[in-house]
Amino acid sequence: MPELRKDPILGRWIIIATERGKRPTDFIIEKNTSKGGFCPLCPGNEGTTPAEVLSYGRPTPAPNKPGWELRVVPNKYPALVIEGDLNKEGEGLYDKMNGIGAHEVLIETPDHNASFTDLPPNKIVQIFWAFRDRLVDLGRDSRFKYVMVFKNYGQAAGASLEHSHSQLVALPILPRMIVSELEGSLTYYKYKERCIFCDIIRQEIRDDVRIVCQNDHFLTITPYAPRSPFEMWVLPKNHSSAYVDMDDSSFHALANIFSETMKRLALCIPNVPYNFVLHTAPLRAEPMKHFHWHFEIMPKLTQIAGFEWGSGFYINPIPPEVSARYLKEVM
Amino acid sequence: MPELRKDPILGRWIIIATERGKRPTDFIIEKNTSKGGFCPLCPGNEGTTPAEVLSYGRPTPAPNKPGWELRVVPNKYPALVIEGDLNKEGEGLYDKMNGIGAHEVLIETPDHNASFTDLPPNKIVQIFWAFRDRLVDLGRDSRFKYVMVFKNYGQAAGASLEHSHSQLVALPILPRMIVSELEGSLTYYKYKERCIFCDIIRQEIRDDVRIVCQNDHFLTITPYAPRSPFEMWVLPKNHSSAYVDMDDSSFHALANIFSETMKRLALCIPNVPYNFVLHTAPLRAEPMKHFHWHFEIMPKLTQIAGFEWGSGFYINPIPPEVSARYLKEVM
Numbered sequence: 001m002p003e004l005r006k007d008p009i010l011g012r013w014i015i016i017a018t019e020r021g022k023r024p025t026d027f028i029i030e031k032n033t034s035k036g037g038f039c040p041l042c043p044g045n046e047g048t049t050p051a052e053v054l055s056y057g058r059p060t061p062a063p064n065k066p067g068w069e070l071r072v073v074p075n076k077y078p079a080l081v082i083e084g085d086l087n088k089e090g091e092g093l094y095d096k097m098n099g100i101g102a103h104e105v106l107i108e109t110p111d112h113n114a115s116f117t118d119l120p121p122n123k124i125v126q127i128f129w130a131f132r133d134r135l136v137d138l139g140r141d142s143r144f145k146y147v148m149v150f151k152n153y154g155q156a157a158g159a160s161l162e163h164s165h166s167q168l169v170a171l172p173i174l175p176r177m178i179v180s181e182l183e184g185s186l187t188y189y190k191y192k193e194r195c196i197f198c199d200i201i202r203q204e205i206r207d208d209v210r211i212v213c214q215n216d217h218f219l220t221i222t223p224y225a226p227r228s229p230f231e232m233w234v235l236p237k238n239h240s241s242a243y244v245d246m247d248d249s250s251f252h253a254l255a256n257i258f259s260e261t262m263k264r265l266a267l268c269i270p271n272v273p274y275n276f277v278l279h280t281a282p283l284r285a286e287p288m289k290h291f292h293w294h295f296e297i298m299p300k301l302t303q304i305a306g307f308e309w310g311s312g313f314y315i316n317p318i319p320p321e322v323s324a325r326y327l328k329e330v331m
Numbered sequence: 332m333p334e335l336r337k338d339p340i341l342g343r344w345i346i347i348a349t350e351r352g353k354r355p356t357d358f359i360i361e362k363n364t365s366k367g368g369f370c371p372l373c374p375g376n377e378g379t380t381p382a383e384v385l386s387y388g389r390p391t392p393a394p395n396k397p398g399w400e401l402r403v404v405p406n407k408y409p410a411l412v413i414e415g416d417l418n419k420e421g422e423g424l425y426d427k428m429n430g431i432g433a434h435e436v437l438i439e440t441p442d443h444n445a446s447f448t449d450l451p452p453n454k455i456v457q458i459f460w461a462f463r464d465r466l467v468d469l470g471r472d473s474r475f476k477y478v479m480v481f482k483n484y485g486q487a488a489g490a491s492l493e494h495s496h497s498q499l500v501a502l503p504i505l506p507r508m509i510v511s512e513l514e515g516s517l518t519y520y521k522y523k524e525r526c527i528f529c530d531i532i533r534q535e536i537r538d539d540v541r542i543v544c545q546n547d548h549f550l551t552i553t554p555y556a557p558r559s560p561f562e563m564w565v566l567p568k569n570h571s572s573a574y575v576d577m578d579d580s581s582f583h584a585l586a587n588i589f590s591e592t593m594k595r596l597a598l599c600i601p602n603v604p605y606n607f608v609l610h611t612a613p614l615r616a617e618p619m620k621h622f623h624w625h626f627e628i629m630p631k632l633t634q635i636a637g638f639e640w641g642s643g644f645y646i647n648p649i650p651p652e653v654s655a656r657y658l659k660e661v662m
Contacts (some may be wrong), residue, residue, distance in 0.1 A: 003650075005556040009515040009527055014556045014645045079638075079646045092534045093527070094555045150637030158636025167638070175642030177341075184340040196340055196424070203423045224425045225336040225345045277641030298640055305489025306481030307410075307498070309629055310608030311506030314345045315410045319334075 002080055002099025004173070012176055015099055017079045040076070041163035043068070043110045050074040053104065054133055056126055070126050071107040072134060072168075078103035079169060086143065086172055102138055102147075102170035106130055112163050116153060117259075117266045119164070124255035127166065131278065134168050135244050139283040144170040146178060146282050149243075154273025157300040174282055181279060182291055189290035197292030198239050200224075210320050212327045213260050217253035220261045222320035222327070228302050229318035230268065230327065232261060234295040241288040243280040258295070260331075265299065267330040273300040333411055333430025335504070343507055346430055348410045371407070372494035374399070374441045381405040384435065385464055387457055401457050402438040403465060403499075409434035410500060417474065417503055433469055433478075433501035437461055443494050447484060448590075448597045450495070455586035458497065462609065465499050466575050470614040475501040477509060477613050480574075485604025488631040505613055512610060513622055520621030528623030529570050531555075541651050543658045544591050548584035551592045553651035553658070559633050560649035561599065561658065563592060565626040572619040574611040589626070591662075596630065598661040604631040 003016040040048045043066040050073050057069025074082070080101030088097040108127050109119060119127075131149050138147050151166035152158040174182075188196040204210055204221045212220040212232055220234045234257060240246065246254070265272060280293040308314055334347040371379045374397035381404050388400025405413070411432030419428040439458050440450060450458075462480050469478050482497040483489040505513075519527040535541055535552045543551040543563055551565045565588060571577065577585070596603060611624040639645055 007554070007556040008519070008531070010511050011515060012556065012558075012643065012645075014558060014647055016650045017646050017648050018650060091555075092538070093530055094534075148638055148642050150641050152636040156634075158634035158638075169638060169642075171642070171644070175644050177641060177643035180341050180643070184342060188339070199424055200339070203425075207423070223338070224422075225338040225343065227343075227345060275637035275640050277637050279641065296641070298637075303487075303489035304635055305483040306606035306608050306629075307479055307489075307500060309606050310481050310508060310610065310627070311479050311500075311502070312343065312508035312511075313502070313506050314343075315348050316345055317348050319347045319349060 075103040149278040157273035227314040406434040480609040488604035558645040572612040
């Protein structure tokens, strides 16, 4: 059973994922992303993954058989496990609980060689629908407070499988980063009675120096204080705190802007490793006037070294206005 | 002039270090640590670094000439610059200030091939004295609120030069991580009227499952909620909030335990990349009953991927009790 432990000074939680148990020597040579060879995410190998929890596109119902266009399965080496109780307890001054949660892999396409950047927008629509379906389903489990939805692309960004996939992790506590965003945006709301993200959108459209692309419903910007060159945020133009509340008609607009955003990034820096993460309201939360869901896209271009670890400060060698100009002019 | 910018939602500061200006194509191939070839940190090449601000060991005063045992110079490609005013200002809802600060390189030894782990304790004493001398000197500049003292070892941990060195960055604001530690430990102090670090030390000595090594003055543990396998903290056993207040007689004890700690790590995982960071009270702060200075040592063994970026949560495949056992039994 994995364990969640809390740093007593910072309140930072960590997951001791012993199911992934490693000995020190396992770290001596960094693993490479599996290239070639057997792929557990490919059609025909459905039996090697845990049983699917969602699939799209199979003409007749035949779970865990080929014919799917998209498939969601539990992670075979989960950071958290779905069965059990939280059993919160202390160990002297420390706090821990069982590592209860869900860890799922969303296999985005049956095509082993397809890259997210090259997927057609209607395929990306499908992926965004699957995020919503899984968020809704996992949200029914009252033990879970939040679902992290994210994608790691490229070995340097933490991907261990080549086949295009994203991940979902349902957590029994609110992640610190989301707590900070909720608190920061609430502080602003109390002062101004406006959503800070809505204000950012208005200012970015007015200033027009950090806009990468936009359509009627969405806006991609390089944020004012980015941690990394080419960091981008994709935001809905109309206020909404929860991704799951997105209306059906917006999925195409989101897929279009996301697809364009990733293509622009790939044209600037071919094959760049990256992570993207959905930031949305906690599960089952009432609509919030102060919080605004969005995606954050982080290319893996700079090192996290002692300075960043120790300070929580980031050093970025390219101003976002310069990144935005490159991204805008590349297409 | 570099620029400091604040994320308006999280209050997280970032440094736009344009002096290190890069174009997108500069990122396509990751730079390798310079191996062989010209080393600006070697004796004889003093003229290629900015003029030194401190040196030890030269028999006769001859700055910027060979003969030194340890040398501190301003970083040639600084993240922050020392001349100028902060000029805090707004840009609509955003906040920024000039990137005023100091960025120094501490050249630990004239020997290009020496590794920190193999340095004799009396050399490490010298390094720790130099940290104190620079902290005291930089603390005289009232524009600076904090000095980050850290070391990056190995390319994966962000080191761009092979010659053994550490770094100091003087900052005009308190880093978020230190603010969180100060706040977290103050909350505990208000509730318990005890220093949380002192309580941790007592519990760790009593439990004796996460101790790596100790001497009369210092203790090395794997923390209860570590971000990474083999993360270690080195703490003074007696309460003290500021590194610069360490009494002269403790320097040898610190060098001894630090040297032993790093040797144990190297025996467990040969040539592991790592960062270490000094956590100490803000410059010129009165002694604090709630805060306790210490070093944090972070081996670079796991990837920071989408999950960690998005959540601020870390997944660690090895419990600290297991790391501690390996580290303890290896010598």
